[in-house]
Amino acid sequence: MGSASAAAGASASWTVILTRAAFLALCALAVLPPLAQAKHGGATRHYKFDIKMQNVTRLCQTKSIVTVNGQFPGPRIVAREGDRLLIKVVNHVQYNVTIHWHGVRQLRSGWADGPAYVTQCPIQTGQTYVYNFTVTGQRGTLFWHAHISWLRATVYGPIVILPKKHASYPFPQPFKEVPIVFGEWWKADTETIINQALTTGGAPNLSDAYTMNGFPGPLYNCSAKDTFKLKVKPGKTYLLRLINAALNDELFFSVANHTLSIVEADAVYVKPFKTHTVLITPGQTTNVLLRAKSKAPNATFVMAARPYATGPGAFDNTTVTGFLEYAKPSSPSKPKASKLPILKPTLPKFNDTAFATKFSLKLRSLNTAQFPAKVPRTVDKKFFFTVGLGLNSCPKNQTCQGPNNAMLAASINNVSFVLPTTALLQAHFFKQSKGVYTTDFPANPPFKFNYTGTPLSNIMVTSGTKVAVLPFNTTVELVMQDTSIIGLESHPLHLHGFNFFVVGQGFGNFNPKKDPKNFNLVDPAERNTVSVPSGGWVAIRFLADNPGVWFMHCHLEVHTSWGLKMAWIVMDGKGWKQKLPPPPADLPKC
Numbered sequence: 001m002g003s004a005s006a007a008a009g010a011s012a013s014w015t016v017i018l019t020r021a022a023f024l025a026l027c028a029l030a031v032l033p034p035l036a037q038a039k040h041g042g043a044t045r046h047y048k049f050d051i052k053m054q055n056v057t058r059l060c061q062t063k064s065i066v067t068v069n070g071q072f073p074g075p076r077i078v079a080r081e082g083d084r085l086l087i088k089v090v091n092h093v094q095y096n097v098t099i100h101w102h103g104v105r106q107l108r109s110g111w112a113d114g115p116a117y118v119t120q121c122p123i124q125t126g127q128t129y130v131y132n133f134t135v136t137g138q139r140g141t142l143f144w145h146a147h148i149s150w151l152r153a154t155v156y157g158p159i160v161i162l163p164k165k166h167a168s169y170p171f172p173q174p175f176k177e178v179p180i181v182f183g184e185w186w187k188a189d190t191e192t193i194i195n196q197a198l199t200t201g202g203a204p205n206l207s208d209a210y211t212m213n214g215f216p217g218p219l220y221n222c223s224a225k226d227t228f229k230l231k232v233k234p235g236k237t238y239l240l241r242l243i244n245a246a247l248n249d250e251l252f253f254s255v256a257n258h259t260l261s262i263v264e265a266d267a268v269y270v271k272p273f274k275t276h277t278v279l280i281t282p283g284q285t286t287n288v289l290l291r292a293k294s295k296a297p298n299a300t301f302v303m304a305a306r307p308y309a310t311g312p313g314a315f316d317n318t319t320v321t322g323f324l325e326y327a328k329p330s331s332p333s334k335p336k337a338s339k340l341p342i343l344k345p346t347l348p349k350f351n352d353t354a355f356a357t358k359f360s361l362k363l364r365s366l367n368t369a370q371f372p373a374k375v376p377r378t379v380d381k382k383f384f385f386t387v388g389l390g391l392n393s394c395p396k397n398q399t400c401q402g403p404n405n406a407m408l409a410a411s412i413n414n415v416s417f418v419l420p421t422t423a424l425l426q427a428h429f430f431k432q433s434k435g436v437y438t439t440d441f442p443a444n445p446p447f448k449f450n451y452t453g454t455p456l457s458n459i460m461v462t463s464g465t466k467v468a469v470l471p472f473n474t475t476v477e478l479v480m481q482d483t484s485i486i487g488l489e490s491h492p493l494h495l496h497g498f499n500f501f502v503v504g505q506g507f508g509n510f511n512p513k514k515d516p517k518n519f520n521l522v523d524p525a526e527r528n529t530v531s532v533p534s535g536g537w538v539a540i541r542f543l544a545d546n547p548g549v550w551f552m553h554c555h556l557e558v559h560t561s562w563g564l565k566m567a568w569i570v571m572d573g574k575g576w577k578q579k580l581p582p583p584p585a586d587l588p589k590c
């Protein structure tokens, strides 16, 4: 294999923060783990995730963070399409933990999906759970992250899905492959931050930095040594596996004086196109080809990311940077990289919605005979969801820090989702929904209004644990509409258990008579996370062919915390291959 080892990014700075043992573990993980041949043709790959605390220093401050195996970012999962993964997670920390395999379709393996209180009860301190699933019909980059409270702030890592053996990419074979994972760093403890925010009703404190493979880079105080460096050879092509694991910010990414060619999004091949800047929301992954210049230039090139921000609230407006450096093996007296001129990229303005729109419209499925876009042509069930912010009333005898002494909230169709205390999937499977959830999630908003116009006078949300039920193999069309309540904002909505096709998008209020005429049913982008445009709407279609309970939520973690989430129940079909198997014996208990 080798090509996915991605050692190109390993620079001296890695060793600065990693213990020698951790560094060796990291190297070991860069190759495919030992495997056993399985009946289904793919291999079975074993990983062990020890959830443990680790002291990590960033921005001149050391803090104890939750990690997998002491690594930050966490270890890389590497598999081929068709492989089965067995990942044993052992919880050694004081927090309840779950891990989500973001974007993995989890066909009939919903018990391994991971969102806490949706598909499983959390793994408690001292407990173990083996996530068991097969990667089917996907190839590219995804990622894994904790899926409980805000633990994913530090608990995340790449999932690299290589093509089947002897299968090639539908683009030139890269010389090397390098994951670039964006994260968000707080000096303070993130669990304290979100718990305080949810108690006071105010917005949580902003992050102090963004990170690239764990490093904030030299634009932050006390951070120059913590810089990610990508060393490249002239004339070679590199596959950058971009992952936005930040909590609350969509990001623009650009490399000075280099063009990027987008070849894949959310583990689906796309029609390649060139761009100077990539827009990537939390929850999205994108593979891009970077072709190094044929002759090593006498310069260091900055790779930079900073937010695309549209909302009414404050945001972390800082910039993470790393360096793209050319190797010059032939000249021993080469000048030190730090002496070379440093070239910086130009990134779009923070609120450049025009760029965001243009970029998302360029994303098209590859749609070849080998990789067809199986867009549902007919629709069995239509849903129209408003997504946005709102308010909850302040508890009596308390003062709250949201607007009008209320608590900030968020909702879908004005339902602010409340997680149950037992897992939805268990309640569904064992037919014990009573007291856990109701099946009356509204298919439409409770009343019509000018969604993107002058806000309503009453902006209070309702709360509940409501789900929408879909018979097996239902074709669904879902229009998601941003609202102006508290403020227009782009919301990256993520659906578990499925890929969907982004058949349309627009600004203002969705027009059910006119807008569907312009839907792209030929080669729309197929993904698991899409932005509802700020002040606009997006239409998606998917086939509900995966029985289980599937979470759907904004991937801006603060909005999820406020209730911008819901769940779909997809019923079993008639055939035995259309039914969800019973839970594994080690499924955690609440």
Ligand SMILES: [Cu+2]
Pocket: 490, 491, 492, 554, 555, 556, 559, 560, 564
């Ligand atoms: Cu949101």
